[in-house]
Amino acid sequence: MDIAVVRDLLDKQLVDRENEPLGRVDGIVMSYGADDAPRLTHFEIGAQTLARRLPRPFQGTVAWLGHRLSPRDSQPYRLEVSRIIHLGRTIEIDIDAARSAARATERWIRDHIVAHIPGS
C-alpha cells in the first residue's frame, strides 16, 4: 500500500486502541537508521510543533502562547510510528489514551478546573 505522508498522515486524527482521541498528527519526525537510510519514526503532537509550521512572523507568538497555556513542560509529545495498528480515516495507535502523555493537558484541565465546577 502506498502512503502519501502529507495526504494520509499529516494532520490526521490519532486514536488509541479503544478509539479514544489522542490529538492530531501535528508533525512527523524522520531519523537516520543504522543503514543510513532515513526512516519515518515518530508522530509529534504539541503546540511547539504547530508553531513551527506557520510563517516565520507568527511562530514566536504561537509558540509563546502554547508555552503559557500548557500546564506541563511544553516539549512536543512523540508517538512511535511502529505502534500504528490501523491506518484509515483515523490513525489507530496501540496505546491507552487515558494514561498517555498525549492527554496530559486534557487531564490537567479536568483535574484543576473542570472537576471543581459542580455538576461536572
Next chain:
Amino acid sequence: MKKLLEITLGIVTSIGGFLEVGSLATAAQAGAAFGFQLIWAIVLGTICLIFLVEMSGRLAAVSKRPLAGAMRDRFGYPFFLIVVVTMSILGVLVLASELGGLSLALQLVTGISFPWWAPLGAFAAWLLLWKGTFSIIEKGASLLGLVTLVFVVAALKLHPDWARAAAGALPSMPRHEPLHYWFIAVSILGASIAPYLLFFYSAGAVEDGWNDSDVPVNRITATLGMSFGGTLSIAVLIVAALVFVPRGIRIERFDQIALMLTPMLGRPGFFLFAAALGIACFGAMLEIALSVAYLIAQGFGWKWSEDARPRDVARFSLVYTATLVGGALIVMIGVDPLAITLMSMAITGALLPIAIVPFLILMNDRHFVGQYGNGWISNGVVCAIVALAFVLAVVSIPLELMGG
C-alpha cells in the same frame, strides 16, 4: 413510519431553530426602511442555506467526519488555523448579538436594563450545556422556538398585497438610500447563511451516527425545514413593512421592533414578541457556543461530545464556557445590541468565503464524499450567492461605518 417521524421532527427542529436575532433584526430593518423590496435577499440567503445545510449533513453521513475535522484533514493545519481564528471570533460576536437579544427580551418584560440580564442569560445557557444532552438542546430549544410562528399569524392577519410581496422576491435597485439598502441586503445574507449552523449540523449528524442511508432524509429535511424557516423571516419583513412604513417609523432601537405585533395582537402581542425573541436567541446561543467548541475540539483532535459529562471532555467544555463568557462581556459593557447585530451579520457576509470555499472543495473531493459529490447546480448556486454577499459586504461595510 420511523423515517416519516424523523423527517417531521427534523423539519420542526429547523423551523423552530431558524429565526434568531440576526434574521429577525435584519428582516425588520429591511421591512421598515424599504417595504417589500428586500424580500429577494431573504430568498437568496435561504436558498444558499438549504444547499449548504444539505451538504454538511451529506459530508457527515458519507465521510463520517464533521465539517471542522474534515477541513483540517484536507487542508492541513496552517490554513485550518485561519478558519478557526476567524470563525471563533465571529462566533463570539454573533453570540453577543444573541445574548443581547435575549437580554432585551427580558428588559422588555421586566423593565430592568439589558446589561444586567447578560450574565444571567449566559449562565442559564451554560447550565443547559453543562447538564443537558445534545437532543434536549436541539429538540427542546426548537420546539419552544415554534412560538416564532406568531410572525406568520401576524403577517396573514395584515392581508398583505401578495403580488407586491412576490415582486419583492426579485432583486431590484434601491429607489432611495442606496448605501443603507446594500448594507441591509448583505446583513440579511449574513444572517441567513450562518456558518456556525453548518459546524453544528454536521457535528450533530456525526454524533447521531448517520450513514449513506440518511442522505435522502437529510435532503428532504434540509430543504423543507430551511424553506419554512425562510418563510418566517419573510413574515417578519412583511409585518415590519406594513406596520412601520405607513407610520413613518425608522428603526433605530430594538424596543421599536418590539412593538411590531401590537397593532394586530394588542398587549399579548408585545409579550409574544418578547417570548419569541428571547427563546429564539437563547436557542441560537446554545448552538453557537457548541459550534465554536466543535470547531476547535475537532480541529485539534480533542475528545468532543455534548452527551458526555464535562469532566470527560474537559477542553471541549472549557471552550464553550469561554465562548459564553466572551459574549457576555461584550453585552455587559453596554454595546448597542442592534448595532452589534447588524454589524456582525454584515461581517459574516464578508467572511463567508473563508468557510464556504474550502467546504465546496471538500464536497467535490472523492476522497471524502465518494459518489455523493456535489453536482454543478449546488456548486454554482452557492458560489454565486457567496460571491454576491462578499462583494456587497466589502463595498458596503466601510461605507456604512463612515456614514453611520
